[in-house]
Amino acid sequence: MDELNQLFREMKTEFSYKLSSIEARITSSEEIITSQITAHMNQKFEGLNKDLEYLQSELENQEKRISAIEKHNMQRNLVFFGVEQNDKRESYFQLQDKILDIINNQMKIKTERFEIQSVKRFGNIEKKPRPISVCLTTLGKKIQLLKNKKFLVGLNIRVQEEFPKKVLDVRRDLKIKQKMEIEKGNIAYIKYDKLIIKDKKELTHNKRVLSESPEHISPNENNYTQKKKSHKKYRANSNSITSYMNTKTIPKTQEYYNKTTLPSRLVIVGDADQNPPEQQNININIDTEQSSKIKHNNLYFATYNVRSLSSHERLLELDTALKRIKFDVIGLSETKRLGNSIEEYRNFILFYIGQTPGLHGVGFIVKKYLKENILNFNGLSERVAILNLSFDKLKLSIIQVYAPTEAAPDEDIKEFYKTLNTALSMSNRNVIVMGDFNAKIGQAKSGENSIIKYGYSTRNGRGEMLIEFAFENNLPILNTLFKKKDKRRWTWRSPDGSTKNEIDFILSNLKGNVTNIEVIDLPFSSDHRQVRATLQLQTAHKKSRKNYGNQPKSSLLQDDEIKTYLELLNTSINNLMIINENTVQTFYDKLIHAITTSQQLAYNPANQSKNKIINDRTMDLLKRKYELQKIKPKTRSMKNELSALYKLTSKYLKTDYEEHRKNIIEKHLTSNSSIKKAYKELRTHKSWITSLHDSTNMVHNRRDILKIATAFYKKLYSESRVENVTHMNDIAYNEKPSHTEYIPFDITEILSEIKKLKNDKSPGSDK
Numbered sequence: 001m002d003e004l005n006q007l008f009r010e011m012k013t014e015f016s017y018k019l020s021s022i023e024a025r026i027t028s029s030e031e032i033i034t035s036q037i038t039a040h041m042n043q044k045f046e047g048l049n050k051d052l053e054y055l056q057s058e059l060e061n062q063e064k065r066i067s068a069i070e071k072h073n074m075q076r077n078l079v080f081f082g083v084e085q086n087d088k089r090e091s092y093f094q095l096q097d098k099i100l101d102i103i104n105n106q107m108k109i110k111t112e113r114f115e116i117q118s119v120k121r122f123g124n125i126e127k128k129p130r131p132i133s134v135c136l137t138t139l140g141k142k143i144q145l146l147k148n149k150k151f152l153v154g155l156n157i158r159v160q161e162e163f164p165k166k167v168l169d170v171r172r173d174l175k176i177k178q179k180m181e182i183e184k185g186n187i188a189y190i191k192y193d194k195l196i197i198k199d200k201k202e203l204t205h206n207k208r209v210l211s212e213s214p215e216h217i218s219p220n221e222n223n224y225t226q227k228k229k230s231h232k233k234y235r236a237n238s239n240s241i242t243s244y245m246n247t248k249t250i251p252k253t254q255e256y257y258n259k260t261t262l263p264s265r266l267v268i269v270g271d272a273d274q275n276p277p278e279q280q281n282i283n284i285n286i287d288t289e290q291s292s293k294i295k296h297n298n299l300y301f302a303t304y305n306v307r308s309l310s311s312h313e314r315l316l317e318l319d320t321a322l323k324r325i326k327f328d329v330i331g332l333s334e335t336k337r338l339g340n341s342i343e344e345y346r347n348f349i350l351f352y353i354g355q356t357p358g359l360h361g362v363g364f365i366v367k368k369y370l371k372e373n374i375l376n377f378n379g380l381s382e383r384v385a386i387l388n389l390s391f392d393k394l395k396l397s398i399i400q401v402y403a404p405t406e407a408a409p410d411e412d413i414k415e416f417y418k419t420l421n422t423a424l425s426m427s428n429r430n431v432i433v434m435g436d437f438n439a440k441i442g443q444a445k446s447g448e449n450s451i452i453k454y455g456y457s458t459r460n461g462r463g464e465m466l467i468e469f470a471f472e473n474n475l476p477i478l479n480t481l482f483k484k485k486d487k488r489r490w491t492w493r494s495p496d497g498s499t500k501n502e503i504d505f506i507l508s509n510l511k512g513n514v515t516n517i518e519v520i521d522l523p524f525s526s527d528h529r530q531v532r533a534t535l536q537l538q539t540a541h542k543k544s545r546k547n548y549g550n551q552p553k554s555s556l557l558q559d560d561e562i563k564t565y566l567e568l569l570n571t572s573i574n575n576l577m578i579i580n581e582n583t584v585q586t587f588y589d590k591l592i593h594a595i596t597t598s599q600q601l602a603y604n605p606a607n608q609s610k611n612k613i614i615n616d617r618t619m620d621l622l623k624r625k626y627e628l629q630k631i632k633p634k635t636r637s638m639k640n641e642l643s644a645l646y647k648l649t650s651k652y653l654k655t656d657y658e659e660h661r662k663n664i665i666e667k668h669l670t671s672n673s674s675i676k677k678a679y680k681e682l683r684t685h686k687s688w689i690t691s692l693h694d695s696t697n698m699v700h701n702r703r704d705i706l707k708i709a710t711a712f713y714k715k716l717y718s719e720s721r722v723e724n725v726t727h728m729n730d731i732a733y734n735e736k737p738s739h740t741e742y743i744p745f746d747i748t749e750i751l752s753e754i755k756k757l758k759n760d761k762s763p764g765s766d767k
Helices: 002-073 094-104 139-147 166-185 217-235 254-259 312-322 368-373 410-425 461-473 559-579 584-602 605-609 616-630 636-671 675-682 702-717 747-756
Strands: 079-081 117-123 132-136 157-160 187-191 196-197 298-305 329-333 340-344 348-355 363-367 372-377 384-391 394-403 430-436 456-459 506-507 513-519 530-536
Touching: 002 747, 079 139, 094 117, 117 312, 132 368, 139 348, 139 616, 157 506, 157 513, 166 187, 166 196, 166 616, 298 506, 298 675, 312 329, 312 616, 329 384, 329 702, 340 394, 348 368, 348 372, 363 394, 363 636, 368 372, 368 384, 372 702, 384 410, 394 410, 410 430, 410 461, 410 584, 559 584, 616 636, 636 675
Parallel strands: 298 329, 329 394, 394 430
Antiparallel strands: 079 132, 079 157, 117 132, 187 196, 298 530, 329 363, 340 348, 348 363, 372 384, 384 394, 430 506, 513 530
């Protein structure tokens, strides 16, 4: 029995030991499993945290993009408050008419219907009229409206910029802070969703404290200081004609006259003056054509594919674009103007030749101050033309070309180079060949270093033909002489902007005289860029006394300005003659001042620009187009705006020219009742004689044409042409003319001829 008890005790002890070991193992297993599960869960949560952070950053970026899109979409938007809503179901066009009426009549800004992109009311229907959101086509129009919103004071209508809802909430809170800063004495204003605070002390413009003048001043310096002070006093009172006459700049005492030395000059300035004074700093508008005659030895010549100059509006746009650059001669490709003509405009001379309606055509634009340097213009075909110029002993031939495209037949390109070789045979020794060759020359190959130095892109078949032509005639391609970046080499861009090639070239045997060549972006509707070269001419200047004159060309063009000038000058001289206490020098100075002041007061810039063709609205659009062209790269909205500006400027140029013609005709019909004077003022150019028949051949040279015309009229009006007729009775008359029987017209013949006439060519109805 005792043995059994002992055995049970041992078993119990053994079971308790095993149970404790099992519990320990279970506890350790639980800890291991828990740690593994915890580690695995932490790993999973780390990935989720990273994903959450990424989503949060993406959400922030999306919110920024949405804010940027909202800001851009509302960039041209305005909100009109207080516009009456008579009918709850008012149509879109009724709402648009209300806005146009407010802008045109109340805000005094001329606005057309197409300048408003959209109008709509928003908000809940209440007793008060709902506000109107107006989207304009241009940002400039929005700025104009905000400047003129002062005219709406007292009409219960107000205008403000449109902002997104979040920005409005931010601006509402910022206005409270702005008010607090203004009360502190600071300058505070809200810019979109930010508060700008500036201390008034920061707005002082004193960059440094000016040093004090020394106390000791010599007598000569004292006299000079008195003269400077009197000159400043005279400038301050320049609104009055007699202010300077009556100003006591020098004490009129006998002691002063005893100390006064002889005057610096005793004669009036003139063409025969051998000692001209120094140029006076007088602010007078000098004629631009006179100032454009730059005394330098550089000739700026360029080639440009204009795509079309078929209308006068295109020529106006090109003239406006060319005012931004420096040039002397520009060769034109694809002018698309019919005929062979030379036209002299106000600032330039246009040469062109065209044979196919709406296609091809070449020409030149030459600055007017080179008029005396022109020898002749010869248009060989609608693809090749020659312009011969003369500079002292240097005679220069410029050949402008427009080659067939790569899709044209080979016969056309062979005929083109045949005509080009004919032009070279007719040219002077110094020659420039330039234009749109529609060829890619690529990189230089072995043995081509004399023609090509720095290539661009790859070469095609037309490029091989151009290289062969350059080798045969020893004409280096000037585009390759200077190492330029690729973005400053291409001259043509495809409509989608993905392809850019260099196909416009300038070739010349004056390689050593070319100092630079560059590609220029013009604010003009063309897919080409201008290529301009600078040629240094080895010409000697002939000094002439007339270049030393200090009398600028008068800017008084209107009759009323000249009349006002003469009246003011007469008054000034009469006041001047009353004052007897004058030396010769002071009298001369005051006389010069009277003349220049009278001219300044009589000059009215409004008269000079009142007959301008392109108005300010179109000029602003042209400037905006030029600004967008310079931005690289462009966003999608910029591209859309630029595309719209191309169409809008073309339309406005045509409208401005028609408006200009209508105003000139109305002016002359009202004042003179003469349409002839109106047409005379509207005449844009003067045509030259392109060629004349001599006894043997056709003459194109300007000097030879002048000689032939002079000889013709001398012979026509010479006395030797008058026959010796002593009396009227010596002239024999056939008193009995031969009688011919005439058949009267039939009614059918009359009706058939009337049907051939064009409609709307005479007053009254055509029916």
